[in-house]
Amino acid sequence: MATSAPRIQRLSPDVVNRIAAGEVVHRPANAVKELLENALDAGATHVAVTLSQGGLKLLQIQDNGRGIQRQDLEIVCERFTTSKLKSFEDLKDIKSFGFRGEALASISHVAHVTITSRTADQPCAYKASYRDGKLVAKKPGEAKDPKPCAGKNGTQIVVEDLFYNLSTRKQALKNASEQYSRILDVVQKYAVHFGAKGVGFVCKKHRETSCGVNTTQSSSQLDVIRSIYGSKLASELTPFEHIRDATAAGSMDLQRQVRGYISNANYHLKKSNFILFINDRLVECPSLKRACEYVYSLYLPKNTHPFLYLSMDLPPRNIDVNVHPTKREVHFLHEEDIVDSISQAIETRLKGSNESRRFSVQPITAMLGVSSASNGDASAKQRRRESVLEEEEKKEEEKSSDEEMDKRDSESEDEADRSADSIEIDLSQKPTPPSKKYQAALAPQRLVRTDHRSNTIDKYCFLESQRTQLSQLSQLSQSSSQGAEDQDTSPDRVSKRDDSVGSDSSAMTSNDPRKRKLSEIQSSQEGEDDRRGSLEATQSPRMLSSVQNLVTVMRHKKNKALARLFREHSFVGVVDKQFSLLQYRTKLYIARHDEIAFHVFYQQALLQFGDMRPITLQTPFPIYDLVLEALKNPRNGYVEEDGPREQLADEIKTLLITNGPMLFEYFSLDIDSQGLLRTLPRLLPDHEPSIHSLPEFVFQLATEVNWEEEGPCFESVAQVLARWYGEVRYPGHPERQALVLEHVLFPATKAATFCPPNELNDTQLITPVACLTNLYKIFERC
Numbered sequence: 023m024a025t026s027a028p029r030i031q032r033l034s035p036d037v038v039n040r041i042a043a044g045e046v047v048h049r050p051a052n053a054v055k056e057l058l059e060n061a062l063d064a065g066a067t068h069v070a071v072t073l074s075q076g077g078l079k080l081l082q083i084q085d086n087g088r089g090i091q092r093q094d095l096e097i098v099c100e101r102f103t104t105s106k107l108k109s110f111e112d113l114k115d116i117k118s119f120g121f122r123g124e125a126l127a128s129i130s131h132v133a134h135v136t137i138t139s140r141t142a143d144q145p146c147a148y149k150a151s152y153r154d155g156k157l158v159a160k161k162p163g164e165a166k167d168p169k170p171c172a173g174k175n176g177t178q179i180v181v182e183d184l185f186y187n188l189s190t191r192k193q194a195l196k197n198a199s200e201q202y203s204r205i206l207d208v209v210q211k212y213a214v215h216f217g218a219k220g221v222g223f224v225c226k227k228h229r230e231t232s233c234g235v236n237t238t239q240s241s242s243q244l245d246v247i248r249s250i251y252g253s254k255l256a257s258e259l260t261p262f263e264h265i266r267d268a269t270a271a272g273s274m275d276l277q278r279q280v281r282g283y284i285s286n287a288n289y290h291l292k293k294s295n296f297i298l299f300i301n302d303r304l305v306e307c308p309s310l311k312r313a314c315e316y317v318y319s320l321y322l323p324k325n326t327h328p329f330l331y332l333s334m335d336l337p338p339r340n341i342d343v344n345v346h347p348t349k350r351e352v353h354f355l356h357e358e359d360i361v362d363s364i365s366q367a368i369e370t371r372l373k374g375s376n377e378s379r380r381f382s383v384q385p386i387t388a389m390l391g392v393s394s395a396s397n398g399d400a401s402a403k404q405r406r407r408e409s410v411l412e413e414e415e416k417k418e419e420e421k422s423s424d425e426e427m428d429k430r431d432s433e434s435e436d437e438a439d440r441s442a443d444s445i446e447i448d449l450s451q452k453p454t455p456p457s458k459k460y461q462a463a464l465a466p467q468r469l470v471r472t473d474h475r476s477n478t479i480d481k482y483c484f485l486e487s488q489r490t491q492l493s494q495l496s497q498l499s500q501s502s503s504q505g506a507e508d509q510d511t512s513p514d515r516v517s518k519r520d521d522s523v524g525s526d527s528s529a530m531t532s533n534d535p536r537k538r539k540l541s542e543i544q545s546s547q548e549g550e551d552d553r554r555g556s557l558e559a560t561q562s563p564r565m566l567s568s569v570q571n572l573v574t575v576m577r578h579k580k581n582k583a584l585a586r587l588f589r590e591h592s593f594v595g596v597v598d599k600q601f602s603l604l605q606y607r608t609k610l611y612i613a614r615h616d617e618i619a620f621h622v623f624y625q626q627a628l629l630q631f632g633d634m635r636p637i638t639l640q641t642p643f644p645i646y647d648l649v650l651e652a653l654k655n656p657r658n659g660y661v662e663e664d665g666p667r668e669q670l671a672d673e674i675k676t677l678l679i680t681n682g683p684m685l686f687e688y689f690s691l692d693i694d695s696q697g698l699l700r701t702l703p704r705l706l707p708d709h710e711p712s713i714h715s716l717p718e719f720v721f722q723l724a725t726e727v728n729w730e731e732e733g734p735c736f737e738s739v740a741q742v743l744a745r746w747y748g749e750v751r752y753p754g755h756p757e758r759q760a761l762v763l764e765h766v767l768f769p770a771t772k773a774a775t776f777c778p779p780n781e782l783n784d785t786q787l788i789t790p791v792a793c794l795t796n797l798y799k800i801f802e803r804c
Contacts, residue, residue, distance in 0.1 A: 047128050048730075050077030050184055055304070056125035057179055058212055059087035067221055067239050071209055071286045074228035076190065076201030081133075081181040082228075084267065089141035089177055092148045095168045099135060100151040101127040126179075127155045133184040137158075138175040147173025187514045187663045190670075194725045196430075198586055202227070206234045208304070210250050214331055217246035247331070248618045251295075255329060258289035262332070264367040280364055280509065282332040287372055290326035292571060293733070297331040301341060305352050321372055326565050332364075437505040527670035566735035572740075576625060580777035584788070586773035588778060596760040599751065604768070608794035614787045615763055621779060622770050626705040627689070627740035627774060634690040634703040637710060642698035645675045645720060652721035662739035674724040681729060687740060703743065709766045711747045719746040 047053050054071060061069045064087025074080035075172060097103050101124055109209040129135055130152045140147035148168040151160045159166040184194040197200060206225055213223040213235055225235040225677065235245050247273075248256035264280040285291075296311045310332075317329040344352040354360070565573070587606045594603035602615045627634075649671040653660045664670060675697045678685075682693035691700035699720070701713065711719075722742045750767060752758040770776065782788060 041259070047132060047184075047202065050081060051208050052134075053081060053125075053129050053184065054205050055182060055208050056129070057081075057083040057181075058208070060125065060179075061087055061177070062212075062216070062221065064088045064177065067222075069221065070224040071205070071207060071235075072226060073202065076195070076198035077181075077205055078195065079182070080228055080770070081184060082178065084178040084367070086174065089144070089175060089739040090137070090142065091141040091170055095137065095139065095148060095150045096157060098137065099126045099130040099155045099157075101155060103127075103210050106455050109579065113751065123163060126152075126720055127795070128771055129184075130155050130183055132188060134182045134184065138171065138173050138180075140173045140175050142175055146170045149173075151155065169720075179511055187660050189659050190664050190725060191493055193659045202234075205656070209235050211297050211304055212564075212643065213250065214243060214246050214297060215226065215302070215304070215333060217243045219243050232708050243331075245281065250534055255289065259329070260282040260286050262368065262371060263322065266363070278337040278339065280332055280361060280367075282330065282370060284371065285329040287321040289329070290322045292326065292328060292574075293327045294327035298669050300352055300354070301331045301335060301338065302333075303343070304350075306350055307361075309357065310361045311366065313361050314368060317365050317369045320369075325570055327567075327651065336360075359391070365425065369729055379400070389484040391528070400460050433759065481516070540585065556728050563629050566732070566736075569736050571626060571733065573628050576628065577777050579781075580781040581780045581783050584778035584782055586778070587769075587788075588776065589774075591768070593764045599759075602768075603791075609790050611707055612789050612790040615767065616748055617782065617787050618771065618778075619750055619767055620744045621782065621803065622744075622767060622776065624740050624744035625775070625777060626770075627703070627743050628736075630703075631736070631740075632688045634688075636690040636692065636701035637704050638701050642694075642700045643716065644695040645678055645693060645699060646671050648699070648717040648720045649674045649724070652717035655718065656716065669756070677729070678720070679722050685739070687744065688721040705743070705747055706766060707749075712749055712752050713748050714751075714753050715746055719743075723745075 047056075050073070054073075054077065058069060058071075064085060066087035068083045068086050070082075072080070072082040072084075072600060085584050126135065127173055135152040136149065138147050138149040138150070147170070150168040150170045151158050152167075157166045166369060185195070193223070209223055209225040209232035213221075213640075215238055216223075218241050222237050222239040222241070223235050224233055224237075226233040235250060237249060241249070244256055244259070247259065252585070260283070262282050263279075266278050266556075282297075294311075294315060296314065298307055298310065300307075314330055315327065315579045322328065336354055340355040360655040444502050577613055590606060591611075592605040594605055596602050596611060596615075600616055601612050604611045650667055652658055653667045653670065660667070660670075679695060679697055682691075682695075685691040686701070690703040691703055693699055699716075704710070720740065722745070725740070726742055749763050750759050752762075771778070
């Protein structure tokens with residue numbers, strides 16, 4: 023029986039306002055930007071920002087501007103109420119930051135807002151509380167009208183419990199330090215720009231005396247840059263000015279004034295710092311940023327970036343400010359011509375400063391002294407960090423090495439004394455052949471009876487079955503591409519598809535035993551070469567600079583003691599779902615294999631960036647159905663206040679389709695225009711992820727990835743991938759977990775490219791449980 027088409031219904035105002043609030047206020051930094059601009063529109067000369075838990079718990083903005091009239095407090099948080107715009111034509115010459123009247127309204131729909139304001143002609147301040155754009159009583163039973171109170175001239179806005187009714191978004195923004203860094207970045211940029219305009223800024227955490235930003239009204243721009251970014255950067259900055267009036271430009275539309283500070287050719291950063299204001303608006307212009315980065319790439323070392331602060335003044339009629347809900351983007355006429363002229367002016371400025379370059383040099387003797395001292399300090403720090411290594415073995419090794427060093431020193435001193443007594447050289451003596459060195463047998467309690475380089479027949483059998491399954495999956499996907507429409511793609515069959523991956527493939531092999539044996543040997547050799555080449559690859563040739571920075575940080579955090587442990591360990595067995603046993607030399611360790619797996623797959627995702635081999639799914643998975651399945655899991659934090667499941671699933675589907683080309687190009691995640699997931703990346707040879715967690719992976723891919731910035735975006739995608747691939751759990755096949763851990767995961771930790779970070783050096787993650795020397799002591803007493 024055919025079902026009737028669903029009726030079109032008008033959304034309730036609460037749903038409309040909450041959707042609009044999510045578009046304007048993505049994170050606490052967006053709310054801070056909107057409130058800062060409101061304070062500047064009010065003519066404030068001092069703005070103080072106080073926050074707690076990254077702005078999610080408390081966000082307070084206080085200014086000394088003109089304030090808000092008492093009668094205006096009743097409608098100040100309603101949508102489309104503003105004092106800066108009266109008609110649409112006013113947008114042509116708009117000079118204020120705000121014009122929609124949506125900032126306070128959007129914030130009041132996702133947080134508890136309290137406003138205290140006083141104008142110069144009022145005898146006292148007035149305080150009011152808001153929720154969902156309307157006045158509310160602070161306590162039950164009280165009147166909701168604004169109440170008189172003591173206060174200074176200006177406005178204080180307190181935002182509490184941001185995203186209290188959007189648990190999914192609040193959970194995605196739970197990293198308070200990251201949110202604080204974003205807010206600090208916004209305040210710093212406004213402090214730099216408005217430092218020459220007589221506006222001071224303060225930004226600090228609640229109940230802390232130190233300030234992240236503290237600038238005065240009388241500070242110059244260079245002084246503000248020096249106080250925020252350091253004197254080293256300020257000393258390397260050069261003033262930049264590029265002015266084209268109507269006569270020089272040949273047209274009124276091409277006139278512009280660009281001023282600011284740019285770093286010279288002697289200074290460079292690991293991460294680009296590009297600050298752009300257009301008509302006093304903090305905006306982004308990707309084309310101008312790329313052009314400036316290209317100019318600097320001709321003068322700076324590879325993978326380094328400049329510092330640029332540019333303030334551009336254009337005719338207001340040439341700018342369209344009504345482009346983005348958060349007003350972070352603007353469109354302006356003749357963008358290509360303006361970008362070209364600015365980049366040429368920067369190149370001319372750099373050519374003038376490139377006549378002299380400074381390089382830091384050291385005498386060779388000083389370098390040797392410093393290196394030896396630094397090596398000593400590094401070894402001392404390393405000894406403090408290497409909690410997982412055997413203390414007794416280290417002490418004996420250090421003792422023996424000290425004795426050998428003392429012996430060599432005494433021999434060298436005797437030889438020096440002999441040479442000082444006589445300088446005759448007898449050339450008739452023939453050199454004596456080097457004597458053979460005999461190594462004494464190790465004591466039984468220090469004898470390592472296993473070889474970490476040895477392999478077993480079980481490994482080859484398991485890896486061969488894995489390759490057969492992956493080959494079968496690829497061939498079945500090709501044969502089923504035409505009949506995919508007839509197959510059931512509901513998430514209820516996810517576990518069945520996971521089982522079908524490991525089905526029998528004997529029908530696909532040759533009937534001739536000799537040919538079948540030959541093909542198995544060839545495929546085994548090819549697979550082993552492919553496996554070795556993939557694990558030993560340094561990095562992808564298509565790696566972007568932002569990913570190269572992540573790889574550099576990854577290698578910088580490498581713990582050499584842990585790297586040696588993983589490189590020379592022998593796998594003992596699996597204890598339970600979380601822990602496995604490893605042997606390293608004469609010690610037995612229990613390790614959290616899920617944490618180790620996360621770092622293995624995260625590093626593989628970065629090293630294979632842009633060059634991952636895909637795993638083609640036998641039947642494409644609909645993103646919409648996967649998200650619906652994930653929302654049913656209470657672990658993902660869905661509540662009814664977040665909105666209908668179908669609406670959230672559709673929004674996530676649209677988001678992933680939009681970013682599908684990027685995911686496929688760099689991560690081999692193919693999401694087509696119909697919202698079907700067709701391929702997955704193969705991060706390790708002979709490994710495929712457990713399909714039962716695919717819905718959670720798709721949900722986290724949409725909610726835990728920063729889609730706004732390049733570096734954080736790639737980092738968070740790699741983390742989400744690693745979290746899923748690191749779940750070495752196979753419901754219905756419990757024996758498979760031990761095989762994958764023994765023959766796939768832990769062998770990957772032996773690769774030279776694996777850099778175990780310092781955070782793994784924790785007794786909660788890797789703990790020694792037995793020592794051979796201690797066991798001998800115990801049994802010797804018996």
